[in-house]
Each structure stands twice: as C-alpha cells, then as structure tokens.
Amino acid sequence: MKARLFRILRLGIKELYSLRADPVLVILIVYTFTIAVYSVSTGAKFEVENAAVGIVDEDRSMLSARIRDALLAPFFKPPELIDAAEIDRAMNAGRFVFVVEIPPRFEEDAIAGRHPTIQIDVDATAMSQAGNGAGYIQSIIGQEVATALPDQASTAPVQLVVRALFNPNLNSAWFTAVMQVVNNITLLAIILTGAALIREREHGTIEHLLVMPVTPMEIMAAKIWANGLVIVVAATLSLTLVVERLLAVPIAGSVPLFVGATVLYLFSVTALGILIATVATTMGQFGLIVIPVIVVMYLLSGSTTPLESMPDWLRMVMQLSPSTHFVALAQAILYRGAGLSIIWPQLGALTAIGAAFFALAALRFRKALLAAG
Known part of the structure; x- marks a missing residue:
C-alpha cells in the first residue's frame, strides 16, 4: 500500500509539471477564478439599474x-x-x-x-x-x-412586515459571485482531468505509462488528486480574495468546511471528466461532448434557476448529478452558515455518486489503456 501511494504521488507530481508546461490551461485557470468571477458578478445583475x-x-x-x-x-x-x-x-x-x-x-x-x-x-x-x-x-x-x-390613503387590514435574510439589500452580486466560483469548479474539474488524459494520448505518452509498473487505477487517481488540488487552491483563493475582499461579499459559513466539501465533490466530477475523455479520441471530440454536459449541469443544478421551478421528473433526474448536491451545500454553508449537521445528506449523496462515477470511469479507463496497448 505504501508503494502504491508513493507511485500515485509521483504520477500526480508529473501531472502538475505537465499542467505548468501548458500555458493555455494555466491562463484559463487564472482567468476563470479571477476576471470571470469579477466581471460576471459586477456585470450580470438582476436588479433594475439605469432603466429608461x-x-x-x-x-x-x-x-x-x-x-x-x-x-x-x-x-x-x-x-x-x-x-x-x-x-x-x-x-x-x-x-x-x-x-x-x-x-x-x-x-x-x-x-x-x-x-x-x-x-x-x-x-x-x-x-x-x-x-x-x-x-x-x-x-x-x-x-x-x-x-x-x-x-x-386606505388603511390595509393587515400590516405586512418583510425581512430579507442572508442578503438584506437583495444585492444580486452576493449570489452571482459565489455561484460563479461554484460553477467554475465544475467547469475546470471536467476540463482539466479530461484534457490531461487526451494530452497523454495525443503526445504518445500513454504508451510510456503502459510499460511502467503502475495500474490504471493509480494513473487515474494521480490525475484526480493533482488536478483537484489545483482547482481547490484556485477556488479557495478566488473565494477569499476576489469574492470576499474585492467584491465585499460576506461569507457567512466556514470556508474550511466548504473546502472539504469541494474535495469530496471533485472526487466525483473529475472522474466524470476522465469518463468523458475515455469516450473521445481527440481534444476536439472531447470539447464537443463536454459542452452539453457542462451546460446541463450549469443551468439545472440550482445555481441559476431554482430546482422548485423545474418539472418533477427533471428534478428527480438532476438528483443524479453531483453538481445539484454541491450547489445546495455550497449555498447552505456560504450563505446561511450551515454546519456539518445540516449538509450531511448532500455529502452522503456526493459520496455515493462519486463512488459510482469513479468505478465506471476506472472500468472505461482500463479498457482504454488496454486498447492503446
């Protein structure tokens, strides 16, 4: 077991070096968690402003x-x-x-x-x-x-008093900024892990891995932890520096708890990226398959439209998506200050979905390596 963990560590470090050598992906990561979060939060507003x-x-x-x-x-x-x-x-x-x-x-x-x-x-x-x-x-x-x-002025029979919790000024930037970070985690998790596998195939280094004393499970685990680490660090910095400081959006809950939930979420969504990459043979095919997957997860996860407004059958189908549960727990933690006692059902769902995705991705990845060999 110790030797296996050491191989996974070394392979993951190789992934980090490969990522550093790809300036396009590095720029994409930086842009996604900085300029994209700020521009969308300040530009995409739901309030009425400067209406003619x-x-x-x-x-x-x-x-x-x-x-x-x-x-x-x-x-x-x-x-x-x-x-x-x-x-x-x-x-x-x-x-x-x-x-x-x-x-x-x-x-x-x-x-x-x-x-x-x-x-x-x-x-x-x-x-x-x-x-x-x-x-x-x-x-x-x-x-x-x-x-x-x-x-x-007529006197109303009932006096209505409205209190807005968690966002008293009804500022849409408070919602948009956090949800942009959450959605970008999903976006990059799928793209980075899938691109890592496609890059191995296009550069011919997949054959080098086949002759090494490593198993397909170890290769996949290394890609998951390396790319997941990059995303967790980038998302945490974006949440604290861009959202909380630059945009002055208050974070009500525990950032370490959110980071821990993000790690669990990345376990499933990075496996989904590898699963898609085993179906595609080129980076172009991978991009074409990823686009509809990301669009569905983005629009129907509850980050842009409420789940309650969806048809019952669609809401049930989206319970199979890890992004739905991650959005729910992220909103509970960061907006309402929820603790582990409240979000444990979403964590359990992420664990079950992640295990299913990981098992399916491992099966497909093993077959892809054998076909390449």
Missing part, C-alpha cells in the same frame, strides 16, 4: 409631477416626457423599458376618491428587469399618492 422610463403626463398636476420626480437614479434614468402617440413607436425601437401613462384629471379624481388608473407599459424582453422594475414603479406611485393625499 417614458412619462405620458396628460394631467400636468402637482401629483403627476411628484410621481415623475420620484423615479430616481440609480434604478431609473431621468424620465422623459413623451406624447401618447409616441408610445408604440418608442417601445418598438427599444427607447424605453417602462412607459407610465398618467390620465387627465388624475389628481382631481384622486382627491375626489374616484380611484383613477395609471397604466404602466413594460418591455418584458428582459423578464427579471421588467418584473422587478414594474414592482418598483407601483410601489413608488403608491407611496407618493399616499404621502400627497393622506386623507385618501
């Missing part, structure tokens, strides 16, 4: 002017007064995301208690911005009318 608003003010009253002045930056650009005849043409041209139509005698009807109607036209091309922005505008109009006409 048109105002059709047919009342020209103090109340309508108050509503217009309440649409402030950074949520909205300065509102632009337009005529009702311009609405369709302006929205078709994409000039405005929202158009607020204030009818004639709006203030007079509001004072008289006749419940006038304001129409909000929304460009729902960008659904999240449209939905959130429409909610903002409705809230702003309601507040301004209630402040200007307190006698007409």
Whole structure:
C-alpha cells in the first residue's frame, strides 16, 4: 500500500509539471477564478439599474409631477416626457423599458376618491428587469399618492412586515459571485482531468505509462488528486480574495468546511471528466461532448434557476448529478452558515455518486489503456 501511494504521488507530481508546461490551461485557470468571477458578478445583475422610463403626463398636476420626480437614479434614468402617440413607436425601437401613462384629471379624481388608473407599459424582453422594475414603479406611485393625499390613503387590514435574510439589500452580486466560483469548479474539474488524459494520448505518452509498473487505477487517481488540488487552491483563493475582499461579499459559513466539501465533490466530477475523455479520441471530440454536459449541469443544478421551478421528473433526474448536491451545500454553508449537521445528506449523496462515477470511469479507463496497448 505504501508503494502504491508513493507511485500515485509521483504520477500526480508529473501531472502538475505537465499542467505548468501548458500555458493555455494555466491562463484559463487564472482567468476563470479571477476576471470571470469579477466581471460576471459586477456585470450580470438582476436588479433594475439605469432603466429608461417614458412619462405620458396628460394631467400636468402637482401629483403627476411628484410621481415623475420620484423615479430616481440609480434604478431609473431621468424620465422623459413623451406624447401618447409616441408610445408604440418608442417601445418598438427599444427607447424605453417602462412607459407610465398618467390620465387627465388624475389628481382631481384622486382627491375626489374616484380611484383613477395609471397604466404602466413594460418591455418584458428582459423578464427579471421588467418584473422587478414594474414592482418598483407601483410601489413608488403608491407611496407618493399616499404621502400627497393622506386623507385618501386606505388603511390595509393587515400590516405586512418583510425581512430579507442572508442578503438584506437583495444585492444580486452576493449570489452571482459565489455561484460563479461554484460553477467554475465544475467547469475546470471536467476540463482539466479530461484534457490531461487526451494530452497523454495525443503526445504518445500513454504508451510510456503502459510499460511502467503502475495500474490504471493509480494513473487515474494521480490525475484526480493533482488536478483537484489545483482547482481547490484556485477556488479557495478566488473565494477569499476576489469574492470576499474585492467584491465585499460576506461569507457567512466556514470556508474550511466548504473546502472539504469541494474535495469530496471533485472526487466525483473529475472522474466524470476522465469518463468523458475515455469516450473521445481527440481534444476536439472531447470539447464537443463536454459542452452539453457542462451546460446541463450549469443551468439545472440550482445555481441559476431554482430546482422548485423545474418539472418533477427533471428534478428527480438532476438528483443524479453531483453538481445539484454541491450547489445546495455550497449555498447552505456560504450563505446561511450551515454546519456539518445540516449538509450531511448532500455529502452522503456526493459520496455515493462519486463512488459510482469513479468505478465506471476506472472500468472505461482500463479498457482504454488496454486498447492503446
């Protein structure tokens, strides 16, 4: 056993030297956990920001002017007064995301208690911005009318108090930054391990391994620990330096616990990369197979869309993916400060899925080595 562990260690060190000699992969690793995390977190926002608003003010009253002045930056650009005849043409041209139509005698009807109607036209091309922005505008109009006409404000039978836990400012960058690191772990784990095997085959060094006193299991284990180590170090540095310090995203839970869960996750996802590499014969084929696998794991793991919104059959199928359980435990640890007593079901699922992937990958890898020999 000691000799086997020593061989795995030496083979893993060889993998690290091979990775260092490949500048493209080194640049990819650095970019993925630095620039990619920062740019996506600061650029891909779900909040309404700098939305263009048109105002059709047919009342020209103090109340309508108050509503217009309440649409402030950074949520909205300065509102632009337009005529009702311009609405369709302006929205078709994409000039405005929202158009607020204030009818004639709006203030007079509001004072008289006749419940006038304001129409909000929304460009729902960008659904999240449209939905959130429409909610903002409705809230702003309601507040301004209630402040200007307190006698007409109806008293709600129930007072609703909302508390936002774990992200009190509802800042999407807090979510996007952490999920970008999690998704990049999956991306690089599959690419690095698969590329390592394809590189051996394309460079002809796979034959050298066959004549060495090593087993296919040892070769695969060396590739897994070497590439997994690189990813764990890069992800930890990205989480602490880019996410926590540069982007000022608070990490609620234990980073060492997250790192330990990441190591367990990499055991399964790196085996998946080797499994895909045994099917492909060239780097081009490997890339074509990897793309749909990564897209499915990225979109359906719960990191971009909630699992609850998926059909029941699809949600059950995604339970077989290790990324689904890793995203769940990463969110629990890093957002909600969960401990081992909460995330142990996800850890157990990762262990079972990882063992299945590793066994299947080892079987395929052994057959691939025998075919190459």
